[in-house]
Amino acid sequence: MSEQKVLVIGGAGYIGSHVVRALLQSGFAVTVYDNLSTGQKINLFADAVFVEGDILDTVKLEQVMSGGFDAVVHLAAKKAVGESMENPQLYARNNINGAINIFNAMVNNGVKNVVFSSTSAVYGLPQYLPLDEKHPDNPMSFYGFTKIEIERVMNWFSRLKDFNYIALRYFNAVGYAADGSIKGKEINSQNLLPIVMDVICGRREKLLVYGNDYDTPDGTCIRDYIHVEDLATAHVAAIKKLLTEKKSHIINLGTGKGTSVLEIIKSVEHVTGKKVKYEFAPRRAGDPSVVYAKSDLAAQILDWRAKYKDIDEIVKTIWNMEEK
Ligand SMILES: NC(=O)c1ccc[n+]([C@@H]2O[C@H](COP(=O)([O-])OP(=O)(O)OC[C@H]3O[C@@H](n4cnc5c(N)ncnc54)[C@H](O)[C@@H]3O)[C@@H](O)[C@H]2O)c1
Missing domain, CATH: 3.40.50.720 (NAD(P)-binding Rossmann-like Domain)
Known part of the structure; x- marks a missing residue:
């Protein structure tokens, strides 16, 4: 064929x-x-x-x-x-x-x-x-x-x-390809992990964590x-x-698993050995406290399941990119 x-x-x-x-x-x-x-x-x-x-x-x-x-x-x-x-x-x-x-x-x-x-x-x-x-x-x-x-x-x-x-x-x-084969970093991302990396690498002074009074175990928002x-x-x-x-x-x-903002910060500190400078700020309008997926249909129809479930493993692929 x-x-x-x-x-x-x-x-x-x-x-x-x-x-x-x-x-x-x-x-x-x-x-x-x-x-x-x-x-x-x-x-x-x-x-x-x-x-x-x-x-x-x-x-x-x-x-x-x-x-x-x-x-x-x-x-x-x-x-x-x-x-x-x-x-x-x-x-x-x-x-x-x-x-x-x-x-x-x-x-x-x-x-x-x-x-x-x-x-x-x-x-x-x-x-x-x-x-x-x-x-x-x-x-x-x-x-x-x-x-x-x-x-x-x-x-x-x-x-x-x-x-x-x-x-x-x-x-x-x-994340990024773990083998380093993708060379370009995501441009203009407004997402949490790229911002945390900017703080770690000195491109941004600190992270603002929007809300620590959500109904979640540590008070911060949870995402998949x-x-x-x-x-x-x-x-x-x-x-x-x-x-x-x-x-x-x-x-x-999605992975079907939620991770909070503070868990992300802890993971980045663990993987990089550096402290993330952050401050709590008021909640942003329209931010749901918890979001995570049911991905059963992907398993059923595509025979697909997420391989990366451990947040440290994910953060490692981002840190590899930054170190390069
Ligand atoms: N990054 C996320 O977390 C996320 C989550 C959900 C959905 N998405 C969707 O995934 C897709 C890819 O996102 P990404 O994170 O890789 O963003 P990205 O900005 O890196 O990629 C978008 C690509 O589309 C190109 N592009 C944009 N407008 C174009 C146009 N008018 N003509 C030709 N090319 C154009 C850009 O140059 C870029 O290469 C987008 O549709 C986005 O909405 C992203």
């Missing part, structure tokens, strides 16, 4: 580069399409074709898609929750219009399968835990709204056209941290599933 071809849109970014690496390791022929807005050239692999382009450029997108692909992975998006509340136009255009451009180009060129980067932010405040895929969606941010809208468009396309999708709802993505290598293997499994079964799914990707 000839090599199966996958177009990875957003493949120069943080998660995308790990996905490309996993696809190449699994024998897929990969083309990356990225505008390098937050993606980086050092994240590109010599074994993958690179096309610099924007998902808002429909002409270029159609041109690339006409190359014929067995599947698309769509990771290209703006992802800062705070920014999405201040500049919804940017998020509407880049995330929603951009995704629709991709799906139109797929349909126009007979490309039938897409794996889409969705997020646990579609759920909003948990009504119960762990969060399963049946939990009502009620995003608290415009960013989360863009993702649920895109899922709905994919659902309609799958009903009307020869179009199959798997939406992967990631929980908190963290999923390693990026685990995310990457789930994408490979999702593509294989789409290519064999041609059925659409929405699937959570």
